[in-house]
Amino acid sequence: MAERVDRLDVTGSGGVRLVAWEFAESPGKRRAAAGRPGVLLLHGLMGRAAHWAEVASRLAGRYRMVGLDQRGHGDSAKPAEGPFGPETFVADAEAAVEQLGLGPVTLIGHAMGALTAWQLAAIRPDLVRAVVICDMRAAALGAGSQRQWRQWLASWPLPFRGLAEVRRWFAEEDPALDRPRPARGEFFARVMAERPDGWRPVFSRRQILLAREGWAHDAHWEELAQVRCPALVLRGLDGELGRAEAQEMVRVLPRGSYADIPDAGHLAHLERPEEWRERVEKFLAEAEAV
Structure with a gap:
């Protein structure tokens, strides 16, 4: 490696x-x-x-x-x-x-x-x-796609109590999933950081939507x-x-x-x-x- x-x-x-x-x-x-x-x-x-x-x-x-x-x-x-x-x-x-x-x-x-x-x-x-x-x-993905993303980001059960919970929710419990996806759980575990109240993403979800706005409509x-x-x-x-x-x-x-x-x-x-x-x-x- x-x-x-x-x-x-x-x-x-x-x-x-x-x-x-x-x-x-x-x-x-x-x-x-x-x-x-x-x-x-x-x-x-x-x-x-x-x-x-x-x-x-x-x-x-x-x-x-x-x-x-x-x-x-x-x-x-x-x-x-x-x-x-x-x-x-x-x-x-x-x-x-x-x-x-x-x-x-x-x-x-x-x-x-x-x-x-x-x-x-x-x-x-x-x-x-x-x-x-x-x-x-x-x-183009369209305005509806951006609305769906806003709702999905708001649905995250933050804060997570630990990385095991992060992995489980994003790999198995997220309603957006079509089937269990372990790699997805690992993906999100790598973008979480421990805060005083638990584990939260290292990025701002508001900024993620702003970034997506630039290419979702065109x-x-x-x-x-x-x-x-x-x-x-x-x-x-x-x-x-x-x-x-x-x-x-x-x-x-x-x-x-x-x-x-x-x-x-x-x-x-x-x-x-x-x-x-x-x-x-x-x-x-x-x-x-x-």
């Missing part, structure tokens, strides 16, 4: 303090990784860089693997009033690539992070060599069509991105390709890390050979 060997400070858009984490096979191999092709891992809404640890370990032997805690998430700053628009997340990722010397970089994004990845690739083709889009829709096909580098659309068969929309995204992408992972949902990189690595590694090898 790779371990998180170093904290890297980044100054994001508007001077916001961001934190990135570099993954390597061992502490002594971080220096060697500096000469390898750079990969920036962009988590989804409510996530953090630590969610990439297992799959990063499987790629660290060939790539310089860096995960960014995006604004409002993880250990990065959470400015009270934002901004949290898509263009700000893109500017933050751009700053991370440039300040950490990762370019030309491969961007691997999950959900919201995937949108950030393809938007950055569209406006800075000089900075991005390839993109992996994990379970993110290009179509479609993003135009930016997708501007991505000139190789791009992989990757989905769990039981995820949020349907097959028909995924195939249309591949068609719109000038150099798009498609892969899926059976028996996986929205969190495919946590549910099926070995299968996820196989698909991504195959794509990266093909992209490098072009």
Whole structure:
């Protein structure tokens, strides 16, 4: 397993303090990784860089693997009033690539992070060599989706008494679930912190809704069509991105390709890390050979 060997400070858009984490096979191999092709891992809404640890370990032997805690998430700053628009997340990722010397970089994004990845690739083709889009829709989700999210966030039984309770509620008891999902419980356990009254999320739910507002109402096909580098659309068969929309995204992408992972949902990189690595590694090898 790779371990998180170093904290890297980044100054994001508007001077916001961001934190990135570099993954390597061992502490002594971080220096060697500096000469390898750079990969920036962009988590989804409510996530953090630590969610990439297992799959990063499987790629660290060939790539310089860096995960960014995006604004409002993880250990990065959470400015009270934002901004949290898509263009700000893109500017933050751009700053991370440039300040950490990762370019030309491969961007691997999950959900919201995937949108950030393809938007950055569209406006800075000089900075991005390839993109992996994990379970993110290009179509608009609509106002109803935002209302559902507001109700769901308000339904959380906060504070939790411990991490076991966090895991159980998000993996088994959340009414939004279609079936038990242990990886989902682990996902949320990693974004909780102990407070005087119990365990609460490290992020602000209000800020999460603000961040989601920026992309829930708009479609993003135009930016997708501007991505000139190789791009992989990757989905769990039981995820949020349907097959028909995924195939249309591949068609719109000038150099798009498609892969899926059976028996996986929205969190495919946590549910099926070995299968996820196989698909991504195959794509990266093909992209490098072009």
